[in-house]
Amino acid sequence: MVRVEFLGPIQKEPLELEITNLNELAKILQDDKNMQEWLENSAVAVNDTLVSSRDLELRDGDKIALLPPVCGG
Numbered sequence: 797m798v799r800v801e802f803l804g805p806i807q808k809e810p811l812e813l814e815i816t817n818l819n820e821l822a823k824i825l826q827d828d829k830n831m832q833e834w835l836e837n838s839a840v841a842v843n844d845t846l847v848s849s850r851d852l853e854l855r856d857g858d859k860i861a862l863l864p865p866v867c868g869g
Contacts, residue, residue: 797814797856797857798812798814798815798854798855798860799811799812799860800812800813800821800860800861800862801859801860801862802834802861802862803861803862803863803864804863804866805866806834806862806864808828808830816853817850817851817852817853817854818840818842818851818852818854818860819850819851821860822850834862834864835862837864837865838862838864838865839862840861841860841861841863842854842858842859842860843859844859846863
């Protein structure tokens with residue numbers, strides 16, 4: 797099982813999911829209308845390391861974080 801956390805302004809509680817890669821997570825989150833915009837613009841980290849491949853193999857206990865773009869003043 798992996799833990800998915802949504803950071804910053806994404807208003808979604810963490811999820812615990814049985815998935816093997818980020819493609820599976822994207823399919824699950826695409827069904828949530830509120831998440832569609834965030835999926836297009838957010839960076840993804842697995843165990844605190846930014847990743848670019850959705851094919852990365854996930855292991856039990858991994859932590860995934862969706863990092864939305866932010867701007868500061």
